[in-house]
Amino acid sequence: MSNILRIELTVDQRRELRELLARRDLTRYTRQRAECIRLLDRGKTAPEVADLLECNVVTVRAAAHRLHDGGVKALLDAPRPGRPARVLGDDGRAALARLLDVSAAEGITWTVPALRDWLREQRGVEISADWLWELLRRDGFRWKRTRDTVRHQADPVLQQAARAQLEDLRTYGWRRTRASAT
Known part of the structure; x- marks a missing residue:
């Protein structure tokens, strides 16, 4: 008794498989499983398909079992667990x-x-x-860091008055005594 894996698709299954392979949004593994089935249908053996697709023979056989159990739709990836992501459309x-x-x-x-x-x-x-x-x-939005100061919004007249008031309060010997202390 031979353990050679043989797959013969119906006309409808071949059409479904072609439509599946034509999709651009397939994941890597779904595409790999579909290619396994396509090559097996063309008469290749499981080791030949594994060699062509650079995968393991077990992967090829698993794809064939998926097809047998659930048809072409079973080749798709299972949904991921968890809450689906909310996408900013x-x-x-x-x-x-x-x-x-x-x-x-x-x-x-x-x-x-x-x-x-x-x-x-x-x-x-x-x-x-x-x-x-x-x-x-x-999306092309560019920005700079926001200013950390509101100096640009201050009234220049009030700034000048404050500077003058500070000058009057300054002790003039402060720098000399500080420099000599160190």
């Missing part, structure tokens, strides 16, 4: 761009954590500050 990115454009025109600056909080409150999107920073950079 095109509409969310467009809303964010509008907010930043309007804010820039009004002279309002945003930090990335503040933008993250705005997205959580207004759009219901939970996103990390690091990933939001990366998305903003990819």
Whole structure:
């Protein structure tokens, strides 16, 4: 008795397999399993397929068992456990761009954590500050570090008056005595 693995697909299964392989969003392992089945259907043996695809024979046989148990749809990866990620889609990115454009025109600056909080409150999107920073950079948004001082907003007349008052209070022997003490 021979243990040679043979697969003969129906016309519908071949069509499904071609459609699956034509998709651009396949994961690496789904594509590998589909290629295993395609090559097995063409008459290749499991060791030949493993050699062509540079994988283990066990991988080829597992793909054949998946096909046998659930058809072409079983070649897809199983869903990942956990809560699905909330993605900032095109509409969310467009809303964010509008907010930043309007804010820039009004002279309002945003930090990335503040933008993250705005997205959580207004759009219901939970996103990390690091990933939001990366998305903003990819979308072409540039910024500089915000100023840590409000000196540029001060009244020059009041500044001059304060300087004059400080000059009157300064003791002139302070520098000389400090320098001689050290």
